[in-house]
Amino acid sequence: xxxxxxxxxxxxxxxxxxxxxxxxxxxxxxxxxxxxxxxxxxxxxxxxxxxxxxxxxxxxxxxxxxxxxxxxxxxxxxxxxxxxxxxxxxxxxxxxxxxxxxxxxxxxxxxxxxxxxxxxxxxxxxxxxxxxxxxxxxxxxxxxxxxxxxxxxxxxxxxxxxxxxxxxxxxxxxxxxxxxxxxxxxxxxxxxxxxxxxxxxxxxxxxxxxxxxxxxxxxxxxxxxxxxxxxxxxxxxxxxxxxxxxxxxxxxxxxxxx
Amino acid sequence: xxxxxxxxxxxxxxxxxxxxxxxxxxxxxxxxxxxxxxxxxxxxxxxxxxxxxxxxxxxxxxxxxxxxxxxxxxxxxxxxxxxxxxxxxxxxxxxxxxxxxxxxxxxxxxxxxxxxxxxxxxxxxxxxxxxxxxxxxxxxxxxxxxxxxxxxxxxxxxxxxxxxxxxxxxxxxxxxxxxxxxxxxxxxxxxxxxxxxxxxxxxxxxxxxxxxxxxxxxxxxxxxxxxxxxxxxxxxxxxxxxxxxxxxxxxxxxxxxxxxxxxxxxxxxxxxxxxxxx
Numbered sequence: 001x002x003x004x005x006x007x008x009x010x011x012x013x014x015x016x017x018x019x020x021x022x023x024x025x026x027x028x029x030x031x032x033x034x035x036x037x038x039x040x041x042x043x044x045x046x047x048x049x050x051x052x053x054x055x056x057x058x059x060x061x062x063x064x065x066x067x068x069x070x071x072x073x074x075x076x077x078x079x080x081x082x083x084x085x086x087x088x089x090x091x092x093x094x095x096x097x098x099x100x101x102x103x104x105x106x107x108x109x110x111x112x113x114x115x116x117x118x119x120x121x122x123x124x125x126x127x128x129x130x131x132x133x134x135x136x137x138x139x140x141x142x143x144x145x146x147x148x149x150x151x152x153x154x155x156x157x158x159x160x161x162x163x164x165x166x167x168x169x170x171x172x173x174x175x176x177x178x179x180x181x182x183x184x185x186x187x188x189x190x191x192x193x194x195x196x197x198x199x200x201x202x203x204x205x206x207x208x209x210x211x212x213x214x215x216x217x218x219x220x221x222x223x224x225x226x227x228x229x230x231x232x233x234x235x236x237x238x239x240x241x242x243x244x245x246x247x248x249x250x251x252x253x254x255x256x257x258x
Numbered sequence: 259x260x261x262x263x264x265x266x267x268x269x270x271x272x273x274x275x276x277x278x279x280x281x282x283x284x285x286x287x288x289x290x291x292x293x294x295x296x297x298x299x300x301x302x303x304x305x306x307x308x309x310x311x312x313x314x315x316x317x318x319x320x321x322x323x324x325x326x327x328x329x330x331x332x333x334x335x336x337x338x339x340x341x342x343x344x345x346x347x348x349x350x351x352x353x354x355x356x357x358x359x360x361x362x363x364x365x366x367x368x369x370x371x372x373x374x375x376x377x378x379x380x381x382x383x384x385x386x387x388x389x390x391x392x393x394x395x396x397x398x399x400x401x402x403x404x405x406x407x408x409x410x411x412x413x414x415x416x417x418x419x420x421x422x423x424x425x426x427x428x429x430x431x432x433x434x435x436x437x438x439x440x441x442x443x444x445x446x447x448x449x450x451x452x453x454x455x456x457x458x459x460x461x462x463x464x465x466x467x468x469x470x471x472x473x474x475x476x477x478x479x480x481x482x483x484x485x486x487x488x489x490x491x492x493x494x495x496x497x498x499x500x501x502x503x504x505x506x507x508x509x510x511x512x513x514x515x516x517x518x519x520x521x522x523x524x525x526x527x528x529x530x531x532x533x534x535x536x
Contacts, residue, residue, distance in 0.1 A: 096515050110352050119368075122363060122365060124364060124366075124368070126365065127359070127361055127366075127367070128367075129327055130325055131354070131378055131382065131426075132355050132356055132383075133378075133382055134347075197406065243302075257322070
């Protein structure tokens with residue numbers, strides 16, 4: 001088939017429209033009945049509790065590496081004591097939210113796309129509609145609510161683990177004082193930093209759930225299509241998370257001045 | 259299964275004598291390729307309409323159109339006398355409560371066991387759990403699969419999955435059943451079991467149904483056999499008789515090439531049809 005720029009542009013606009021409609025509908029479903037509470041709790045367990053090990057490990061070791069790297073540069077200025085401040089600020093404002101978002105995206109956007117994609121190609125989505133259930137309400141909304149809610153708390157855990165990791169390296173390898181590490185870290189944080197770190201996972205959670213479900217529900221072409229959707233979901237959600245992170249950071253700098 | 263309980267609105271519709279399914283000049287295409295082209299036909303109340311035709315002729319698409327799962331590019335589809343185009347999403351979901359559908363590959367929910375799959379619609383309708391259990395057992399008894407109630411779809415054979423799918427479709431005593439290739443990909447013995455269930459459902463509940471099949475043998479079994487309620491057995495209709503409520507619709511390349519009774523089909527002079535049925 002001949003490549004047509006017009007058809008390509010139209011397909012992109014159609015995809016954006018479909019994605020926007022799906023996101024809008026899944027949000028609107030929160031405010032009307034029926035609500036599938038059992039599905040929300042199941043998803044919270046799968047997304048939140050299930051992602052806990054990778055979030056804890058990623059957060060902890062990121063904090064460790066951050067302390068090691070920071071100490072090398074800070075030593076040149078005789079400011080190794082500020083390692084706590086650097087690790088805490090970096091984890092709370094940027095690395096905690098973004099890395100948690102990316103890790104959960106890799107684990108759950110792929111999971112959602114493959115699960116819903118398999119249901120789509122085996123006609124289970126059509127069967128659900130034929131049995132009188134709206135798949136957006138039953139499948140997408142619970143995943144959206146669960147991801148946004150759990151990612152918020154996973155980010156807090158990741159921040160804490162990162163700071164703990166930084167403290168561990170500072171005390172054991174850099175021979176710094178633990179009290180100094182935590183004190184400088186705590187003193188460096190302002191309300192704006194904490195708000196910035198807690199707003200980002202709300203956006204990331206929304207992106208992970210809606211992108212994962214969107215690619216899952218538009219799957220065609222059998223098992224090969226499921227694989228393709230899964231890959232596309234992870235790539236798209238990861239890129240959009242970083243893009244939105246940039247925009248939110250810019251907005252927060254505008255709001256809080258740092 | 260027990261005799262169908264007809265809702266008041268359905269009683270009113272039956273009294274009107276209108277067709278249960280009506281396609282009026284329906285066309286649909288995907289990616290520039292026509293799948294159905296100017297299709298028009300009617301299915302009367304209590305009729306069993308068999309859809310025949312080569313693979314890729316648009317039969318499954320027609321079935322999905324009839325349940326409002328996809329929308330036509332042009333033309334009008336009326337189910338129980340109401341145009342699908344004029345219904346909003348909520349009304350289409352309400353309409354589907356009167357329709358049972360058996361999918362080509364069963365489409366059972368992998369994450370639910372047989373009991374929850376069959377009970378799905380009743381759970382959604384918030385029916386009393388005690389009543390749900392009784393009706394699930396009744397539906398599974400109908401398809402002779404009571405013993406697999408706790409199993410998951412992955413633990414069942416293809417034929418069993420198809421039978422569970424039939425149980426799921428008939429549990430709410432629908433007024434219209436859509437069977438999308440219920441015997442597709444099954445061995446002859448299992449196919450016969452499935453066709454016997456379809457005949458049993460037709461003769462016990464007299465539900466209107468649309469059935470796709472690729473096997474002519476299954477289609478003619480449906481037209482020439484009946485369910486004996488006394489003996490609880492499917493048997494050949496005496497004196498080479500034909501079930502009057504069973505009719506045929508043949509589709510080829512998205513167009514209707516035949517719409518009529520079993521006798522009309524077997525006596526057709528159309529060369530393509532003759533070749534196809536022989």
